[in-house]
Amino acid sequence: MEKNIQSGKQLSAKTQLSTTPLFPLGALVATPGALDLLDRNGANATVYLSRHQHGDFGTLCPDDAQENMTAIKYRFRVISAYDVGTERLWVITEADRSSTTLLLPSEY
Template identity: 55%
Template sequence: MTTHAANQVKPVQPLFALGRTLATPGALVVMQGMGISPIALLSRHQRGDWGELCAEDKRSNDEALKAGSRLFSAYRFDTVRLWIITEADRSVTTILLPEEY
């Protein structure tokens, strides 16, 4: 079967390295209970989909990409929020619940 180039989906390149990836116990329980893929969340974060942030916080993240500062994303699933934080040196990325911060 021949595939036309126009029909091929190119993967979106990550904007930054995640470093070591961690999740807090509370975040793991929530993700498992709700069927949320941590890989999918990390992928969104790494592609610059910052989730439910105000415009100013999204701009701050965009600037942090250039300056090498901390990156922050927030995602809502029903009444539950999950945060992802990548440290400024890109050595660690953590998925957590806001109350675990």
């Protein structure tokens, strides 16, 4: 089990949920493709940003979710993936926490 960085709570590798943000998002950026995907599906970016910041990394396998918890602890890049409609949305927070980007895998 990994500890929540800010509160010290024990988190399971499976759920990775926290009631408090685990890291700052920095400046928020979205690519045209990500904005179009969200618009076409009537989805709000805030939902995905909140899930990302609170340890719900979406469709990542357990090993990748655990890597994100390590990345939070040691200030590496944090990556989440969410299914929006029939497409995938990535949310990436840079290691220095200066920015978080919403983008499509094809825009990486």
